[in-house]
Amino acid sequence: MYKRMYLLRFTKDNIDQPLICDLVKKYNLDFNILRADIFMQQDGVMMLELAGPRKNVQAGLKYLKKNEVKVETLATVISRDDDKCFQCGACTGRCSTGALSIKRPEMAVIFDPEKCTACGLCVPVCPVQAMHISLDKSVRFDYQRVEDSGQAKEEVTVPE
Ligand code: SF4
Numbered sequence: 334m335y336k337r338m339y340l341l342r343f344t345k346d347n348i349d350q351p352l353i354c355d356l357v358k359k360y361n362l363d364f365n366i367l368r369a370d371i372f373m374q375q376d377g378v379m380m381l382e383l384a385g386p387r388k389n390v391q392a393g394l395k396y397l398k399k400n401e402v403k404v405e406t407l408a409t410v411i412s413r414d415d416d417k418c419f420q421c422g423a424c425t426g427r428c429s430t431g432a433l434s435i436k437r438p439e440m441a442v443i444f445d446p447e448k449c450t451a452c453g454l455c456v457p458v459c460p461v462q463a464m465h466i467s468l469d470k471s472v473r474f475d476y477q478r479v480e481d482s483g484q485a486k487e488e489v490t491v492p493e
């Protein structure tokens with residue numbers, strides 16, 4: 334499952350439309366509203382986690398953009414608590430980038446943050462919750478806006 338966090342900026346013209354419900358109904362996506370600053374007839378901002386098949390997420394984002402919602406990706410960071418990790422290897426089967434791998438012959442589970450794309454797939458499979466996902470520390474949500482950071486967020490480009 335593809336899971337990402339986004340920052341959505343609504344305008345006073347689209348803020349009262351059921352666009353988030355449409356993501357569920359039309360695109361079969363799961364969502365989790367992490368923060369929101371929404372008032373009728375005002376511009377608003379929402380931090381949203383979306384999950385589902387990648388093509389559905391992309392189609393849902395395209396739908397939001399068509400409805401004049403500005404969408405930004407929020408960068409996330411994956412870290413491992415080495416005190417908790419007992420090297421079982423369960424997470425390596427979910428990691429397609431090689432960020433989690435088994436080093437032989439020691440059979441040690443290596444985590445290479447440089448290869449990690451922060452997809453989050455390894456987080457739920459860890460039996461001791463050693464893998465953590467969090468927002469990039471340079472991102473700050475102050476109920477009005479997320480502070481700009483070239484590394485922290487990027488414009489979402491959705492293929493036509
Ligand atoms: S699943 Fe958890 S405990 Fe097992 S190797 Fe991965 S991080 Fe360590």
Ligand code: SF4
Pocket residue numbers: 411427428429430431432433448449450451452453454455456
């Ligand atoms: S978040 Fe994704 S890319 Fe990063 S270590 Fe976990 S499974 Fe691999």
